[in-house]
Amino acid sequence: MDLEQTAIERLKMASDMSLRLYKQPLVITYSGGKDSDVLLHLAGKSGIPYEVLHSLTTADAPETVWHVRDTFRRMELAGVKCTIDTHRTPDGGNVIMWNLIPRKLMPPTRWMRYCCSELKEGGAKGRWIATGVRWAESAKRKSRGALEVLHSNKSKRLTLMNDNDASRMLMENCQLKGKRVVNPIIDWADTDIWEYADAEGISMNPMYACGWKRVGCIGCPLASKKERRKEFSQYPKYRDSYIRAFARMLAERTKRGLDGSWKTGEDVFHAWMEDGVLPGQMVLEGMEDI
Structure with a gap:
């Protein structure tokens, strides 16, 4: 069975389970990246009923935001329910990257991805x-399965129908209230994604045509230093937004009596970028890479 057919069969199976267990259609999570565009196309070809969900991070590139809006407009015209998920604070305000950083009292890192x-x-x-999770994306994701039950307690998570483990059953008896997940393209390589998108004429995020290897939050600590420098060079207003958020973070830390070597938002930014600039040093605009 080829990759497309296998992915479609996984979608059909998850759709059937969703309709029986939850009495609601499968939800396709959509980020605006290449994997989610392929996943969305496969969902359409499968003939299953589905909805689409995009989580608003407030730190995506403008091109990604426009691509998500254009895609959702097409989906809604085709009768598919599309939702942009925003997040709320206990007092009813919006959770965005720029107020999340001061609330967490530290910058986001690859180890603390709040x-x-x-x-x-x-x-x-x-x-x-x-989801569009794939083993090829990282070593950590090789532990993910085609069908999963996620839970806030890691000890209670299950990997169902893991193609790397013949000892697992297709489904396991579970009374958990964790989120059920299907990863239809888990075993696709990068070349499979691009070849399929080209063959099927799938509209992709325009950032890829401009040479971007990944599309996600600007400044994501999981990206390489080179990628992050490129992102902030092209989107300097995001750099300024992070610096302002870091300054508010320092003010909140001071209010709570927390010490630290950082004095300004720029100090935090340089430490976060690991660019070798010491607290209090000045860097002339355009000279950051020297």
Whole structure:
């Protein structure tokens, strides 16, 4: 069975389970990146009923925001329910990257990815979702399965129908209230994604045509230093937004009596970027890479 057919069969199986267990259609999570565009196309070809969900991070590039809006406009004209998920504070305000950083009292890092957990992963509670997760994206994702039950308690998570583990059953008896997840393109390589998108004429985020290897939050700590420098060079207003958020973070830390070597938002930014600039040093605009 080829990759497309296998992915479609996974979608059909998850859709059937979602309709039986939750009495609601499968939710396709959509980021505006290449994997989610391929996933959305496969969902359409599968013939299943589905909805689409985009989690608003407030730190995506403008091109990604426009691409998501254009895609949703097409989907809605075709009768597909599309939702942009925003996040709320206990007092009813919006959670955005720029007020999340002061609230967490530290910058987001590859080890403390609170931005992902609060801005990307909280939607579709009580629903069965489909994601574009692929093993080829990182070594960590090789532990992910084609069908999963996620839970806030890691010890209670299940990987179902893991293609790397013949000992697992297709489904396992579970009374957990964790989120059910299907990863239909888990075993696709990067070349499979691009070849399929080209063959099917899938409209992709325009950032890829401009040489971008990844599209996600500007400044994501999971990206390489080179990628992050490129992002802030092209989108300097995002750099300024991070610096202002870091300054508010320092003010909140001072209010709570927390010490630290950082004095300004720029000090935090340079430490976060690991660019070798010491607290109090000045860097002339355009000379950041020297």
